[in-house]
Amino acid sequence: MTEIPAKARIVIIGGGISGCSVAYHLARLGWTDIVLLERKQLTSGTTWHAAGLIGQLRASQNMTRLAKYSADLYAKLEAETGLATGFRQCGSITVALTGERREEILRQAALARAFGVEVNELSPAEVLARYPHLNIADVVAGVHLPGDGQADPGNIALALAKGARTRGAKILEQVKVTRITTAGGKVTGVDWEAQGDKGHIACDLVVNCGGMWGRDLAAQNDVTLPLHACEHFYIVTENIPGLSQLPVLRVPDECAYYKEDAGKILLGAFEPKAKPWGMGGIPEDFCFDQLPEDVDHFEPILEKAISRMPILQSAGIHTFFNGPESFTPDDRYYLGEAPNLRGYWVAAGYNSIGIVSSGGAGMALAQWMHDGEAPFDLWEVDIRRAQPFQKNRRYLKERVSETLGLLYADHFPYRQMETSRGVRRSPLHEHLKVRGAVFGEVAGWERANWFATHGQEREYRLSWKRQNWFANQCTEHMALRTGVGLLDMSSFGKIRVEGRDAAAFLQRLCANDVDVPAGRIVYTQMLNAHGGIESDLTVTRLSETAFFLVVPGATLQRDLVWLRKHLADAFVTITDVTAAEAVLPLMGPRARDLLRLVSPDDLSNAAHPFGTAREIEIGLGLARAHRVSYVGELGWELYVSADQAAHVFETLVTAGAEVGLKLCGLHAMDSCRIEKAYRHFGHDITDEDHVLEAGLGFAVKTEKGDFIGRDSVLRKRDSGLSRRMVQFRLRDPEPLLFHNEPILRDGKIVGQLTSGNYGHALGGAIGLGYVPCRPDETAAELLASQYTIDVAGRIFDAEASLAPLYDPQSTRVRA
Template identity: 70%
Template sequence: MVTLPETARAVIIGGGVVGCSVAYHLTKLGWRDVVLLERKQLTSGTTWHAAGLIAQLRATANMTKLAKYSQELYGALEEETGTATGFKRVGSITAALTSERLEELHRSAAMARAFGVEIEEISPAEIKRRYEHLNIDGVTGGVYLPKDGQGDPANIALALAKGARQRGAVIRERVKVTGIARQGRRVTGVDWVSDNGAERGHIVCDMIVNCAGMWGHEVGRMAGVNVPLQACEHFYIVSEPIPGLSQLPVLRVPDECAYYKEDAGKMMLGAFEPVSKPWGPIPDSFEFDQLPEDFDHFEPILEMAVNRMPMLGEAGIHTFFNGPESFTPDDAYHLGLAPEMDNVWVAAGFNSIGIQSAGGAGMALAQWMEDGEKPFDLGDVDIARMQPFQGNKRYLVERSTETLGLLYADHFPYRQKATARGVRRTPFHEHLKACGAVFGELAGWERANWFARPGQPAQYEYSWKRQTFFDNVAKEHNAVRHGVGMYDMSSFGKIRVEGPDATTYLNHIAGGQFDVPVGRIVYTQFLNTRGGIEADVTVTRLSETAYLVVTPAATRHADQTRMARHVGDYRVTLTDMTAAEGVLAVMGPHARELMTRVSPNDFSNATNPFGTAQEIELGLGLARVHRVTYVGELGWEIYVSADMAAHAFETLWQAGQDMGLKLCGMHMMDTCRIEKGFRHFGHDITPEDHVLEAGLGFAVKTDKPDFIGRDAVLRKKEEGLSARLLQFRLTDPEPLLYHNEPILRDGQIVGYLSSGAYGHHLGSAIGMGYVPCKGESAQDVLASTYEIDVMGSRVTAEASLKPLYDPKSERAKA
């Protein structure tokens, strides 16, 4: 007899480690009417066969914070619940076989120090001392993390489930969700049936949480939401018992796609091969199942492993295991409120790091559900980053052949995905391609990142050093600083806000003042109630009742979703105009001359000053120009309807030939913006960063009576700043900065760079990052000595609160 409540505050679908963690953390916050439904048995999908590696260090500070939380939680769960989790800190070693991999590891070691993670760079000899069984031929060095661990995945999940039950959660196995009732943008309940089909029922609920793992895509469809993930085959072998084998650190040799774990006197070898095998559809009967062996697929990994770990060649294979894991298009898991619905939450797609992520992910999601706002920046994993097209099954299958292997691939800066490309193209794509454009991909958009010279391969050749495009970008940068450059900004999000309440609505959701003349451009932010930055936008008033909000390409979907959730009773409509208009930016000291060659309109300061827009004739067609800049120079963003885009490009390109007009890419835009100290959303400014501490108080108008975040801005003004965003310029022109390099103030680590790039005009690498300053004046902060840790070497840096390039913005307003 299945006994289930008829109502619940939250229904969690899926009883793997993540679903159990969400239930555990919701009940820890005091939620009692929580129901978790598992179609078969707890852990029977992917949790039961996970390797159980529990690492602390992740790619960002907040992901590291969540991983460290998971470790601490698993260590304490056994005492709380009486269920053994098998968690033990055995340490981990990652060994490099190339100089490039070693640089990556040394950069990650510097990052770890900034994040407060204990780490040690070790030589090949020290690796051998800590891991005597390893053949160190070809090993160039590595890193050792003494507090990394391993655990028993199934028991961790069962301990979390027991903790949730002890605080009142209802957890039922062998109950499948067969339907989800919806009304508008909300789910109202779930239909369920028992495993034997004898019983069925309906639970009315306030919200659901999709923790269905590799079934998450299908459960998402039932709920009306897009959860892009794909199951892939994941292989490992377990040896026969090896005499004398005792506890060892977890070992990773990513250059051979392999990880090793000692467990009860046996050795496990797992693989993240470069070309993986997507799997599906999933049979309805799937429970504690494994997939057919494919020794031919695994053999190349095993051959390298036998050489690297000779004892594996002598030990017999006890188990050859092939089990499915779910992977997302970008190797980051899905967490948060689904964009399509207002009460559907997601925690799924954990890309083989579910055990080490589950504790922290469950904690973060539960807090988000409790407060209605993210507890800290979760942009890396927020499901709102996913684009609707990424739910396409063919796209997911194609992309997943690559994403599994990317876990152990070199994580070079600017590395681009190679699969499932070409989905979204701007109206200028073919023109740019013919001129040598090398494309990157963001949110599915193909974007010209840099331009190859005639005869130069139009492709990336990755490195941690100066990459092959370094000089190309320098020339593009130089053109924008001294002549004129043109680049494609069509991928940036364009959201039209129209209706009789448009001004009042925007004044509520954003910090700027929008009661401005038609043609005025307002730069501002959408804030949360803590004064953190949810979006960084420019807003142009097109008419008395219409505005255009321009957002980063990657966040258009998330930003429009946020805007829609605040429409309420305002009489406005929101329309995504991104694909309707192509956008070309013409920037540089000679930009005005080029514009006058292609249009009879007046581009003088008197008619078209900085921060204004006007309708113009362009060639034989029409366009709208916005006088703004993200590169710090005189220039215009030219908005032209998609049907006239090709003509606009050809007109501008032809007119600029005898004045040295240079085509530029997104990398140039980044190197120019960082010289000017312009913030990059998702790096320098996030929902966790207060708008005043980000130095953007000028974009927030507190004399408005009511806007989201106003109280937090006024409170911060009264309390004073706790941190300031500084710009840094290395005094040595050689080292390169990317992000996450530690900031040292008077010899002590105080933070890390939120972004970094090479400043080709200023002649060295530039970084930005927050420095704590509670109770200090700006002068106090700047009076210190600053260094940046680049791969373990401290490099002196000049620090500034004002832009290092053109601090008075005279060039943009010329």
């Protein structure tokens, strides 16, 4: 057996394509003290049986960037290593069988144009010309991506392993990692066993590339890695005479994909309800194994396939394959360092797109480890988005039975998960439910998205057009604009930062000046060294030594990591208090009228101005009233201890009948915020977006002294902006915007919308997006151009503005 070293800089656990890619890319960066340990043989888990589809277009620009990188890498690996990867750039075709799917794939084609991916929109006849074996009787449209292709997954992994070895990495098979050792909250090494021997490798870093084994391995160190294996089925036909090379074909309306390979057809499926596997753990001896056939489960897919491609009627089945692959609760994989254990990195959970993802993911993770920061915005796949409760195995088993099928389901906007619901609920959940709330879920939180009227069905009717709740959103939106609305935002992340050094600590992290008197609220960002936005939050000073931070519920874990990462030796305590308080935003021009009915406190501008917080009485209880707004109206966010939340809610609702109070959902809040051009973290602002280019310079105070990102802000102010956040309103009131629609300036694509919604007060769809500009370009010059937006291939005129189109002077929030 090859000698196993006693020390290494890094140990990579798992010899599938993910682990081999991480090793290869670290070695390319000059790391030499690399050890990869594989429990059995390289590729023996999931990689060996993957279909090997290489599709470049993903749901966002950076995920597309990673997929394109993978395709480019695989095309070059054979020349570098001498191992054939089987990569063939045969292109791909996706066909639509319904009008809704047609809208989806045409939006994807528009997205491809914005991302610089070559794309052709096809009529049914053009689909048939490129794929002559297809029954196109009910095909309504197609999209062709010439740069897509297919490859041999096992050979790619072996080529990556060879490339890593050539540069000095040690790759050892038949060595199982039994435990990752730690001390002081940091990785110290791994214990291993092999052929009866046992030992330890001391190291500073590990990467869990364990695939479907990764969850249980991570759990040993209390690291949350939410994934679960599912059975994945495909068949391979016997040789079909005369079958020429064909593009990869996807028929998502029939849950099927087709790959021609060496004169045979591989037919695979992402069925609507999947079969989770390995609930009790993956068998110890699993190696190049497959699971029992389940012809009954696959039969509905096969029946439709035979009708779709008649040549299959006479083709024999050479292989019926069933193998496990790991899936995650949101169909996105995990990259990054574990939030609670320094030196513990993850690259796992690829949701059946591991081959096209692993090349780029390995590059990104290696660069991240090398530089100490992500090479670009990777929040979509960041391990910090995982919620601690998601390690629950029953939760995972139920959820992945759905997420596998969602890969080929219609990707409608506002689609809600149906499985594993109800885990996290606000204290007001049942009160909202009986009043017609229709819930969505974010980070496990059940949140009222809209309220059904009496007799209206309480579920989504999904579409790319106006959905069944559009009128409800309009009513709630206008209540917030013209009357008063009440929301439940208990899902906000809430963090107490307190101690002797709390003020100095937050001054170092925040771009705005948070050293303010007690009771003041400061809107701010926490920046990285490049001026990118790591967190978007409000900071309320409670006392000389105590601050209260409010962040989005989805980013809470990320924000906690960022705070704790920079603690050093500061005398500060950081506490997650999210579950302790309910949050009731009371918003609208009549918000003060309602509060006067239930509280004896003075709520005038003089006594309670915008940007301040203080305790008030409501009914028989108490609330901390924060005078802030995410909808752009007069209002307060009422923070109420969980035990008093129901009483305060009932008091407001009862009194609210006198002033026309309307219960409102998150959809209305979002449509209001986009009218006001308020930014949304994760869409409009990320760690890759400079705070000045995001239009948030008003929240940056360089004169206060040093803080993270200050030098970058000063440099950007001197050099000028290279792009600016612009708000758009479609002049045609009919189309809808969601996000990623291409922005055209004078007829040329210059970017894509970062977010979109309907502006019911402004009378049209509203979008936000970045527009490139010259550093010396004036606002007047930027806005003098003609702007249009591409919506599924149709071009619509848009009004553009740098100031909010709704209430640009913000007089309403200070009313």
